[in-house]
Amino acid sequence: MTTTRRPTLERIRALRGRLYWPYLGVFLAFHLLLPLAFVPQLFSWTGLLLVPVGNFVFGSMGVNVGYHRLLTHRSFKCPTWLERTFVILGVCSLESGPGHWVAVHRKHHQHSDEEPDPHSPLVGFLWGHVGWLVVKSPATSGLFFHDKYARDVFADPFYSGLHRNLMWFWVWVAHASLFFPGGVLVGLAMGWSWPEAAWFGGSLLVWGVLVRTVYVWHITWAVNSLSHLWGYRNYDTGEHSTNNWFVALLTNGEGWHNNHHAAPRAASHGHRWWELDLTYQALVLLRRLGLVWDVVAPKVAEARVIHRGPHRPRRSGRDSALPSSTPSPDAMQDGDES
Template identity: 35%
Template structure:
């Protein structure tokens, strides 16, 4: 997939394709952050069954395996954060393993179904998770057809709407596992090495406030202060106004006021 990205040098280019790349990245990053992470892993808000399915489908277009696999492993991460049992701890396993090596390892192809029983109860989610390749494959077909419709050719559409933003999505997501445990500030003295990082928060729609999140993982909002950019939360608030999302969980009143910056 990474090598295929060099194909961008040999296909049609225009600035509309760059805009399409940015849109593809942003919408699917929302699927990862609002879906895989804040909903399926932490249940920080509630959805009806149809929007739940659509959010799982959107998240899986990121090609980061199935929704049950992702959420189960993430729950394990919080249960064992930065211990030997944490699959992607840079403290325990080194930076590159925590960034990408763990997801490529055959040791983590399965998942613990016991800690994802809540969402395993839905047959449509079991189907999606088992056949997780369907979602990115369909997006790839759509990207190819969009390229043809835009008049730039199917390969250019595939490259700029699917391949390039998918690789960027991977590394954007993976930086939270790796960089956000080695680079940044610590507002809270948690038992792990989590950090807050404004740059990564910008690139991942708010996920970079990782120390905040580890201090109180139940909150849908990860930016604790008004200036801590968290567009995933803002979008979920708007969906709440439309009554698509409900029961959004937040930090308790006064949370973090007595904490000190490190």
């Protein structure tokens, strides 16, 4: 396995002219606005509660389920209206449109921790966490890239429409704009004065949108950075993915990343009884309700299991994570549907 080289000073200098300001500007603006959360009038317990609730709704159901397990890996089936609901929730996490997200992630699975992995932290922690997002990269943009890695997603007019004219960004703006007036209306309904209701609306905007969006960014990025650097491995996957309990706890399951690289199509990322995957538990509930079906179960070749004891595993290649409509058709066969 070849690993990505650490950047030299020359490489870092070369990056200067290649900063991608639309993303960098938004990231900087959001982080600079974070101190608003410490303004006493802009704090409410309801606002604070909206961070974990928003993480579950927009992060776990939107990004984990909609963007990742459904659109990228087709880990289960569901009605079209529900698929699009998941994806719109994902859009509200401001992590680019679904087609682009899927293309980047499939490329990561295909080239994990080797050139041209878009975000290997072996280059450097900061690069794998967020640096790769703020540098222009012809290798992860453009029609050819999207067609190669996410043709199936862009073929759907609903998803290509979200990509066109940055519609995904405007959907995020629309959802964000509901929090302040929603809070004011609730405050007035409770019989509070206009200023009290306005501060409450502000707290929902600051905590429910600003803090939650930044929080979901960082825990998503932590899967790319922390879960390729620190943690334990259940499987010999041919790259550096790890199971990181801290990331798994924050992301409701995505941190069991070595398991995920071993069985990319599996709907469950927790493979041992104690590897809690709340995102998968939500899918189990939805399956009981008849809303999802053909849920792909983990299936990893015995040769890849890392045994703790005298038996040593044989080294083997990695599975691809691409659906059959993309260049690598074997990825749809790494698990059983149940």
